[in-house]
Amino acid sequence: MCLGAGVGLFASLMLAADTLKLARNPNKALGCDVNSVLSCSTVAESWQAEIIKFGGLSFPNAFFGICFYAVFVTVAVVGACNVRLPRWFPIATWWGGLAAISYAYWLMSQSMFVIKALCPWCMTMMFATTVMFMALSHATVTVQKIPRRHRKGLCTYYRMRYDLMVDIVWIFAIIALIFVKEGAAIFS
Incomplete structure (x- = not known):
């Protein structure tokens, strides 16, 4: 979980820096603009890149990613230190x-099917969040003993490492979807 959150935090910081570069120089291409399909600028200029609006201001998603991943790095470190937490905390974390x-x-589906461009940093965060959530689910069941119902089936699922198999198949399915949808254009 700490590794996934750490990678996500790094990608969020890089995306936030690119967002600021784009705000300062709207017509300048970013370093992560590889071609028409792999383009941070195209994604960053869409409305989906800033869905939180407050008081006439809009806030880039990358800024929320920095906060989110920093919290999950902290939670992972606390968990690794075997700190006893109240039951509501791991439930809220999950x-x-x-x-x-x-x-x-949702953001990835918007990138692929609506915006029709993929941001390398956004994809990194999506994969990091996937790994982080899979590790979080594993720890919630095996370490925190949550939920109390269906314990036997869930414990067997994790003890037999079926979760790892599902995780790997899931990640390869996402990669396959990206290559089926955009494969030829990615390498052009």
């Missing part, structure tokens, strides 16, 4: 991780 992965996949 729900937060579920919200994060849902948001990451």
Whole structure:
């Protein structure tokens, strides 16, 4: 979980820096603009890149990613230190991780099917969030003993490492989807 959150934090920082570069120089290509399909600028200029608006201001998603991943790095370190936490904390953390992965996949679907451009930093964050959520789910069940119902089936699922197999198949399925949808254009 710490590794996934750390990679996501780094990608968020890089994307935030690119967002600031783009704000300062709107017509300048970014370093992560490889071609028409792999283009941070195209994604950053879409409305999906700044869905939070408050008081006439819009806030880039990358800034929220910095906060989110920093919190999850902290939670992973606390978990690694075997700090005893109240039961509500791991439940809230899991729900937060579920919200994060849902948001990451919504953004990825918007990139692929609506914006029709892929941001390398955004894809890195989506994969990092996927790995982080998978590790978080594993720890929630095996370490925190949550949920209390269906324990036997879930414990067997994790003890037999079925989760690892599902995780690997899931990640390869996403990669395959990206290459099926945009494969030829990625390498052009």
